[in-house]
Amino acid sequence: MTRESNIHLVDDDEVVRDALDALFRSRGLALRGYANADQFLRAWRDEALADTPSCLVLDVRMPGMSGLELFEQLKAHGLAPHHAVIFLTGHGDIPMAVEALRGGAYYFFEKPHSGNQLVDRVEESLAHVRRVAENAARGSGALLETLSPREREIAQQIVEDRSNRQIAEALCISVRTVEVHRARIFAKLEVKSAVGLAQLMAN
Structure with a gap:
C-alpha cells in the first residue's frame, strides 16, 4: 500500500519521472512529479508546500530554470531546515552540486544512479526533516x-x-x-x- 508522502521530483525527462514514480510506489512511497521548475513553484505557492516537511529531488540541468536556480529561488522564498533537497546531476555538474551541498542541499546523486539507493536516501532525508520539524516545534x-x-x-x-x-x-x-x-x-x-x-x- 502506498502511504502519504511529501516527495517532489522536478525533472524535465518524462521517462525518468515515470520510472522513479514506479520505483517509489513499489517501495510504498508516493512521488509527485513536475516537468519543470515553474510548474513546481506554482504548487509551492498555491499549495503552501513550504509549510510541510518534505524532500525535493531536483535535476540540475533542465530547460528554462535549472535545478540550481530553482534551489536559490526556494531559499529566497521559504525553503527551511525541514526541507531536504537532493540533486540529480551529470558528471560535468558535480562541482556545482558540491557547491549546492555547501549551500544547504542534503545530497546529490550522479547519473546514472541506483534507484533504490535514491529511495533509501530520500527516506533517510524525510526522517531527518521530520525530526527537525519536531525540534523546531519544541523550540x-x-x-x-x-x-x-x-x-x-x-x-x-x-x-x-x-x-x-x-x-x-x-x-x-x-x-x-x-x-x-x-x-x-x-x-x-x-x-x-x-x-x-x-x-x-x-x-
Whole structure:
C-alpha cells in the first residue's frame, strides 16, 4: 500500500519521472512529479508546500530554470531546515552540486544512479526533516542548550563564516579539534550545513 508522502521530483525527462514514480510506489512511497521548475513553484505557492516537511529531488540541468536556480529561488522564498533537497546531476555538474551541498542541499546523486539507493536516501532525508520539524516545534532554544559552552562558541564562529583554521587560531586550539567540535555540533543540532546552523540559531 502506498502511504502519504511529501516527495517532489522536478525533472524535465518524462521517462525518468515515470520510472522513479514506479520505483517509489513499489517501495510504498508516493512521488509527485513536475516537468519543470515553474510548474513546481506554482504548487509551492498555491499549495503552501513550504509549510510541510518534505524532500525535493531536483535535476540540475533542465530547460528554462535549472535545478540550481530553482534551489536559490526556494531559499529566497521559504525553503527551511525541514526541507531536504537532493540533486540529480551529470558528471560535468558535480562541482556545482558540491557547491549546492555547501549551500544547504542534503545530497546529490550522479547519473546514472541506483534507484533504490535514491529511495533509501530520500527516506533517510524525510526522517531527518521530520525530526527537525519536531525540534523546531519544541523550540530551537532547547536544542541549543545541548551544546557545551565551547561548542556554542564555535557554532557562533561558524555562523560568522569563519574557516576551521581561523576558528582554531582565534580559540588557540588545533584545526582537528575544531573539526571534531563542528561535526558534534551539526550532529547534536541535526543540521547539515552552516546555512542550516545559522537558520536554527536565528530562531
